[in-house]
Amino acid sequence: MAATTGTTGPRADMVRNRRLLLDAATEAFAEQGLDASMGDIAQRAGLAKGTVFRHFPTKEDLLSAIMLRLLDRLAGSAGRLLDADDAAAALREFMADGVETLAADRAFCEVIGRPSLQQSEVRDAIADLCVAVEALTARARDQRVIRDDVTGTDIVLLLGGIHQTAAPLLDTQPQAWRRYLELALDGLRTTHPSRLPEAPPGRPEISTR
Amino acid sequence: MAATTGTTGPRADMVRNRRLLLDAATEAFAEQGLDASMGDIAQRAGLAKGTVFRHFPTKEDLLSAIMLRLLDRLAGSAGRLLDADDAAAALREFMADGVETLAADRAFCEVIGRPSLQQSEVRDAIADLCVAVEALTARARDQRVIRDDVTGTDIVLLLGGIHQTAAPLLDTQPQAWRRYLELALDGLRTTHPSRLPEAPPGRPEISTR
DNA sequence: AGCAAAGATGACCGCTGGGTCACCTTGACC
DNA sequence: GGTCAAGGTGACCCAGCGGTCATCTTTGCT
Numbered sequence: 284m285a286a287t288t289g290t291t292g293p294r295a296d297m298v299r300n301r302r303l304l305l306d307a308a309t310e311a312f313a314e315q316g317l318d319a320s321m322g323d324i325a326q327r328a329g330l331a332k333g334t335v336f337r338h339f340p341t342k343e344d345l346l347s348a349i350m351l352r353l354l355d356r357l358a359g360s361a362g363r364l365l366d367a368d369d370a371a372a373a374l375r376e377f378m379a380d381g382v383e384t385l386a387a388d389r390a391f392c393e394v395i396g397r398p399s400l401q402q403s404e405v406r407d408a409i410a411d412l413c414v415a416v417e418a419l420t421a422r423a424r425d426q427r428v429i430r431d432d433v434t435g436t437d438i439v440l441l442l443g444g445i446h447q448t449a450a451p452l453l454d455t456q457p458q459a460w461r462r463y464l465e466l467a468l469d470g471l472r473t474t475h476p477s478r479l480p481e482a483p484p485g486r487p488e489i490s491t492r
Numbered sequence: 493m494a495a496t497t498g499t500t501g502p503r504a505d506m507v508r509n510r511r512l513l514l515d516a517a518t519e520a521f522a523e524q525g526l527d528a529s530m531g532d533i534a535q536r537a538g539l540a541k542g543t544v545f546r547h548f549p550t551k552e553d554l555l556s557a558i559m560l561r562l563l564d565r566l567a568g569s570a571g572r573l574l575d576a577d578d579a580a581a582a583l584r585e586f587m588a589d590g591v592e593t594l595a596a597d598r599a600f601c602e603v604i605g606r607p608s609l610q611q612s613e614v615r616d617a618i619a620d621l622c623v624a625v626e627a628l629t630a631r632a633r634d635q636r637v638i639r640d641d642v643t644g645t646d647i648v649l650l651l652g653g654i655h656q657t658a659a660p661l662l663d664t665q666p667q668a669w670r671r672y673l674e675l676a677l678d679g680l681r682t683t684h685p686s687r688l689p690e691a692p693p694g695r696p697e698i699s700t701r
Numbered sequence: 702a703g704c705a706a707a708g709a710t711g712a713c714c715g716c717t718g719g720g721t722c723a724c725c726t727t728g729a730c731c
Numbered sequence: 732g733g734t735c736a737a738g739g740t741g742a743c744c745c746a747g748c749g750g751t752c753a754t755c756t757t758t759g760c761t
Binding site: 395396397398399433437440441443444445446447448449450451452454455456458459461462463465466467468469470471472474475476477479480481482483484485 | 604605606607608642646649650652653654655656657658659660661663664665667668670671672674675676677678679680681683684685686688689690691692693
């Protein structure tokens with residue numbers, strides 16, 4: 284049999300370790316936010332600290348890897364919902380998914396809210412997400428089921444806002460975000476549009492790809 | 493002349509230093525959030541590190557002092573607006589004030605969103621704020637100018653949410669929060685009420701005074 | 702002016718966290 | 732099974748943090 288690859292591929296245990304690491308980091312960052320330490324992550328993964336840094340030269344790199352994973356998942360979710368019959372329901376479902384994701388991940392929230400913490404790949408991924416969601420939003424707009432002056436970026440930004448609204452209640456009423464999601468949706472409906480001030484935002488940060 | 497006070501009052505420079513300290517800390521926490529360091533605060537105030545700790549035994553104490561100041565200011569603002577003629581306008585004005593305050597203060601946001609970081613006095617002050625805002629909200633509710641299923645606590649929570657929504661745009665569109673405030677207000681209006689899920693929240697955290 | 706006490710000071714401590722590196726282990730190919 | 736480079740390891744370094752304390756300075760009273 285011919286060589287599997289021209290250059291010998293990566294070692295088997297390396298791939299395994301990378302997985303362990305990403306999983307551990309996901310957990311740690313979700314629970315402790317940006318304060319999660321590299322040492323703790325190594326321990327969770329059952330690996331040595333040095334190994335973490337071999338895979339990800341800086342903490343920021345590791346964080347980005349995880350953010351990209353999540354953003355991708357959300358963009359995928361948005362894409363899949365494009366096929367749904369009911370545009371309004373699809374949008375609500377996407378938003379529910381998004382808010383729940385945020386509620387479960389502290390680091391994600393912290394990074395989303397502060398572009399200065401994002402490396403360019405993350406910013407690009409957010410921009411991509413905005414594009415995907417804009418498609419979803421456009422459908423709802425065209426069907427006159429939401430007001431015509433909101434964009435995909437508005438929706439993405441609202442995810443963070445809705446979560447933040449309910450965040451202080453997380454301990455006592457973990458489902459409180461549903462209340463504020465519904466409130467936001469009421470604001471998005473088309474019945475009684477008050478003109479929104481401020482230009483609709485472009486992607487949160489323009490990045491030269 | 494009789495003694496100025498029974499027990500000799502605090503020294504003059506101490507009061508001055510306390511002021512300097514609070515001002516410096518306000519600035520530092522606003523800019524850098526909870527990551528602001530005691531050393532940096534001392535430097536800003538032009539004092540030695542030890543002095544900071546003489547006035548506030550722990551970082552948490554200093555932080556609380558500042559939070560209390562701000563929460564008080566907001567509660568006062570809410571109280572004053574009770575006299576306004578137009579309940580809807582008063583509510584909008586209060587919310588604008590609140591969101592702007594949040595936008596200007598990183599630490600405030602971080603603490604508001606996480607009750608676990610709040611010492612009991614701060615929780616009490618938040619509860620007080622909710623009460624004050626409930627009065628404002630009740631008027632608007634009674635005048636049928638906002639839906640009848642939102643409470644003062646909802647409004648207070650929304651402040652954080654609205655700010656968070658606009659936070660990623662702070663660099664490029666510092667006024668973007670106005671857009672999302674208007675969106676939220678549209679959701680609060682009475683025209684087309686969809687029933688909100690989840691019980692209306694009590695004060696974010698119940699505290700035994 | 703002199704004095705005692707309240708207060709200011711900054712060197713110091715212990716600890717944690719990101720990141721490095723010289724050395725050891727292991728997987729993959731012969 | 733032997734070989735060797737890719738990869739794993741953890742002791743180590745350093746910076747910055749919250750917090751302490753013996754010591755010096757200032758204030759306000761007499």
